[in-house]
Amino acid sequence: MHYATAERREHLKHGLTHDPFKALVVPRPIGWITTIGPDGVVNLAPYSFFNAVSDVPPMVMFASSGRKDSLRNIEATGDFTCSIASQDLVDAMNLSSAAVTPDVSEYALAGLAMAPSLVVAPPRVASSPAALECRLWKMVELPGFEGKPGTTVVFGHVVAIFVDERVVKDGLVDTAAMRPLARMGYMDYAVVTPETTFTLNRPRVSDDRRSATVTTGSWDGVYR
Numbered sequence: 707m708h709y710a711t712a713e714r715r716e717h718l719k720h721g722l723t724h725d726p727f728k729a730l731v732v733p734r735p736i737g738w739i740t741t742i743g744p745d746g747v748v749n750l751a752p753y754s755f756f757n758a759v760s761d762v763p764p765m766v767m768f769a770s771s772g773r774k775d776s777l778r779n780i781e782a783t784g785d786f787t788c789s790i791a792s793q794d795l796v797d798a799m800n801l802s803s804a805a806v807t808p809d810v811s812e813y814a815l816a817g818l819a820m821a822p823s824l825v826v827a828p829p830r831v832a833s834s835p836a837a838l839e840c841r842l843w844k845m846v847e848l849p850g851f852e853g854k855p856g857t858t859v860v861f862g863h864v865v866a867i868f869v870d871e872r873v874v875k876d877g878l879v880d881t882a883a884m885r886p887l888a889r890m891g892y893m894d895y896a897v898v899t900p901e902t903t904f905t906l907n908r909p910r911v912s913d914d915r916r917s918a919t920v921t922t923g924s925w926d927g928v929y930r
């Protein structure tokens with residue numbers, strides 16, 4: 707299979723049961739976004755068009771396919787938090803994606819408790835092992851097919867970070883211990899676990915920069 711996608715009519719010609727695009731760009735981290743609506747209702751929803759896009763300063767993005775409550779709330783308030791959706795919270799994460807009316811808080815729907823943030827107004831998921839507090843930098847409207855509205859990308863500065871001490875080990879975040887969920891294609895998910903995590907040292911380039919070697923074994927603690 708090999709097909710063009712620039713036009714809508716081409717994009718639909720994959721010949722498969724469903725569009726394969728999201729099954730190919732995997733695994734996608736899940737940004738579990740909390741915002742506050744104009745009426746004070748605390749909104750929660752998962753977004754897998756989500757990622758870190760800068761570390762100095764720390765910045766994240768998520769993309770809303772159409773205009774949803776999270777997007778509208780951030781337009782109004784500028785603040786959001788992003789909690790890590792861990793394996794033990796999978797059912798709550800899934801329930802929080804239900805398209806309930808804006809007056810219903812997905813925290814109540816999913817039986818989740820909130821914890822206060824340090825800098826921004828929206829809280830975080832109390833039982834989540836880590837969360838990012840974010841402030842809107844910019845929204846970018848992506849082009850849709852045939853001039854129709856597409857997706858809106860929300861970029862935010864990370865202005866505070868919460869990490870549960872239980873997932874800090876020897877001065878490092880034990881990411882695998884958080885067992886973060888990731889989105890695959892269709893209705894599939896994956897989990898990052900200690901069993902599927904491995905360490906790989908970066909190549910060291912020779913003095914003449916014409917060859918490189920990789921040392922095996924554990925990380926020496928130097929970012930290269």
Ligand SMILES: Cc1cc2nc3c(=O)[nH]c(=O)nc-3n(C[C@H](O)[C@H](O)[C@H](O)COP(=O)(O)O)c2cc1C
Pocket residue numbers: 736749750751752753754755756769770771772774775776777799800802803804805806889
């Ligand atoms: C794991 C998961 C990932 C999702 N990722 C996205 C996404 O990246 N963009 C999007 O627009 N909707 C995504 N959705 C659907 C939204 O969560 C859903 O439309 C939700 O009702 C939006 O809530 P809101 O209106 O409160 O913002 C995802 C759903 C799930 C379960």
